[in-house]
Structure formats: C-alpha cells, structure tokens
Amino acid sequence: MIRKCLWDESYIYEANENDNYKLLCKDCYFNIYKELYSDKYQWHDFLKNIETIKAKHRINELEKELAFYKQKLVSLDGNSETLEVECLFCGERFQVDPKEAWKYACTDCFKKFVVPLRRLYDQRTIKTLIVAFKEAHGNDNFELEDIMKFAK
C-alpha cells in the first residue's frame, strides 16, 4: 500500500500493515521520531500532536538559521567598526573607532608627546611640527626634548 508520510508529505512510501511507523516513512520515523522526539512523546501522543510538533520543529530550525546569520552579521559589522590609523610619532598602527579617525597618536605617544605639546601648540601646529621634525631627523627614536629643541 502506498502512503504519504505524515511528517513530510513529499515522501511517499510503501507500507507494510504491521510496521509501527506506517504513518511515517522509515526515514522520518527513525530520524525524526526516534532520534528527536521519542524521549518526550509516546508514539500515539506524537501522532496526535504531529502538526504542533512539526510547527515547533520548523521554528527551531528557523531559530538556528537566524542565530547563524546573526553571528555572520556580527562578524561582518565587526570589521567595519574599527579603523586602522598610523601613529604620527612612533609609526605604529592602531585601531580607532571611525568617529575618532582624527587621532594621530597612539595612547603611549599621546601621553608622552601630545599632552605636553598641547600646552604650547594647537593640534594642527603639532602635526606640522612632527612631520617637519621627522623629515629632518628620520624615523629614529626621539624624545619630547628633541622636538622642543627643534621647535625653537
């Protein structure tokens, strides 16, 4: 006798009268009922509530899919969340928020150079000064004093 599987109507199968999975195709009986639901539901309860269980099963699958895409989106957005900037002082590359793209000094150099220089010069002058200093002295290590001397 040919039957349509109760779990998924796209499955058609030949049923023996005595098979206890005769309302489901063999695949669905073992892969769905036995594997996933036999702990929770007795066979007759499963059959009685099959439409509800099917709906819940679909929701679970959609939720898994949603979580997967959410995860993908997070890593996608994560890439555009920071911007790489080169420190004008030490040349080290560091990450900043796009809103802070104006930053030209890493945290260390900011404390070491920018903070004291800010007392004497505005941002634009500091930048011009450092560029000129580095052009004159190369990219070697330098101290605040060297810049101060150069600025005079």
Ligand SMILES: [Zn+2]
């Ligand atoms: Zn089936």
Ligand SMILES: [Zn+2]
């Ligand atoms: Zn630096």
